[in-house]
Amino acid sequence: MGFFRKMIEKQKEIDRKKIEEARKERSEFENKKSELDEQGEVYCPKCLSIKLSANKKGYDIKKGILLGGVGGFIGKDKIEITCLKCGNKFKPGE
Ligand SMILES: [Zn+2]
Numbered sequence: 001m002g003f004f005r006k007m008i009e010k011q012k013e014i015d016r017k018k019i020e021e022a023r024k025e026r027s028e029f030e031n032k033k034s035e036l037d038e039q040g041e042v043y044c045p046k047c048l049s050i051k052l053s054a055n056k057k058g059y060d061i062k063k064g065i066l067l068g069g070v071g072g073f074i075g076k077d078k079i080e081i082t083c084l085k086c087g088n089k090f091k092p093g094e
Contacts, residue, residue, distance in 0.1 A: 044083035044090070051084040
């Protein structure tokens with residue numbers, strides 16, 4: 001086996017490992033996500049943290065999402081939730 005051939009084989013192996021890792025990471029993410037869904041938790045869609053802050057004072061995130069999921073509620077679009085972990089901003093029900 002020539003040098004370049006070896007290099008290519010090695011690179012292929014690295015790529016394969018990377019793909020495997022990415023796949024594993026993704027399934028862990030999906031698992032955690034469905035777990036949170038089952039628990040009825042409100043979570044950041046990006047990092048799955050449940051440490052969130054809503055920009056409307058006294059707003060019940062859980063209740064809001066619940067109502068929003070059922071058929072929408074007034075003022076839904078005005079509320080923005082901020083993830084305290086990664087800073088991701090999203091709207092309830094998304
Ligand atoms: Zn986050």
